[in-house]
Amino acid sequence: ETGVTQTPRHLVMGMTNKKSLKCEQHLGHNAMYWYKQSAKKPLELMFVYSLEERVENNSVPSRFSPECPNSSHLFLHLHTLQPEDSALYLCASSQALAANTGELFFGEGSRLTVL
Amino acid sequence: AQTVTQSQPEMSVQEAETVTLSCTYDTSENNYYLFWYKQPPSRQMILVIRQEAYKQQNATENRFSVNFQKAAKSFSLKISDSQLGDTAMYFCAFMYSGGSNYKLTFGKGTLLTVNP
Numbered sequence: 001e002t003g004v005t006q007t008p009r010h011l012v013m014g015m016t017n018k019k020s021l022k023c024e025q026h027l028g029h030n031a032m033y034w035y036k037q038s039a040k041k042p043l044e045l046m047f048v049y050s051l052e053e054r055v056e057n058n059s060v061p062s063r064f065s066p067e068c069p070n071s072s073h074l075f076l077h078l079h080t081l082q083p084e085d086s087a088l089y090l091c092a093s094s095q096a097l098a099a100n101t102g103e104l105f106f107g108e109g110s111r112l113t114v115l
Numbered sequence: 116a117q118t119v120t121q122s123q124p125e126m127s128v129q130e131a132e133t134v135t136l137s138c139t140y141d142t143s144e145n146n147y148y149l150f151w152y153k154q155p156p157s158r159q160m161i162l163v164i165r166q167e168a169y170k171q172q173n174a175t176e177n178r179f180s181v182n183f184q185k186a187a188k189s190f191s192l193k194i195s196d197s198q199l200g201d202t203a204m205y206f207c208a209f210m211y212s213g214g215s216n217y218k219l220t221f222g223k224g225t226l227l228t229v230n231p
Contacts (some may be wrong), residue, residue, distance in 0.1 A: 002158040002202050004159070031217065040124070040223060041223060042119070042206075042220070042221040042222055043206070043219075045218060045219070048217060052126050055217075056217075056218075067155075077141070094217070097216075097217045099147070099214050100210075100217045101165070102148045102150055102163070102165060102208070102210040102216075102219060103153075103165070104157075104158040104160075104219065106161070107157050107159060107160045108157065108158060
């Protein structure tokens with residue numbers, strides 16, 4: 001199994017749909033992250049969880065709703081999205097926030113297209 | 116706020132040659148980390164190399180090395196003996212090493228193509 005697994009790899013949805021992205025890490029890490037990657041823009045940090053508690057919500061619109069039921073799983077629930085939300089959504093994990101060395105372990109991403 | 120600038124959106128190099136990717140950053144902090152991450156096509160982003168700002172010696176990982184110029188706030192990546200598998204997006208990133216030290220600030224990336 002790869003360290004960080006994301007599903008689905010590709011998702012097309014209408015603006016009125018509700019869908020979820022899933023991330024699972026098999027590395028025993030305590031911190032998990034959602035990033036948004038858009039073309040020709042730096043990666044944008046969306047949410048950070050440490051030991052299942054949200055520690056960062058980086059001014060993300062409420063149409064994105066994260067959930068972290070345990071330290072191995074992270075979800076991003078999507079509803080009433082806009083076309084500009086189309087992007088690659090990356091999940092990452094790290095050992096812990098405290099004494100963080102900055103090494104993130106990324107999944108392959110979920111490519112989202114909003115029609 | 117920290118900013119990271121990668122001035123080369125795209126670069127190409129012939130297999131077996133050497134290429135240098137540029138990165139500059141802006142910060143008022145003195146203690147921080149710098150990183151180069153690699154994102155191959157349709158594959159996971161991985162850490163290539165890390166530099167701690169307090170270390171004067173440039174970090175090296177096999178064919179990858181950096182030229183860290185703290186006063187100039189420059190952090191370039193040199194890839195020696197380029198291989199086809201080096202084709203990827205390369206992201207330079209910064210992280211403050213104190214306080215809320217989990218936020219990485221990324222540049223926009225440089226797309227490197229290694230040609231046979």
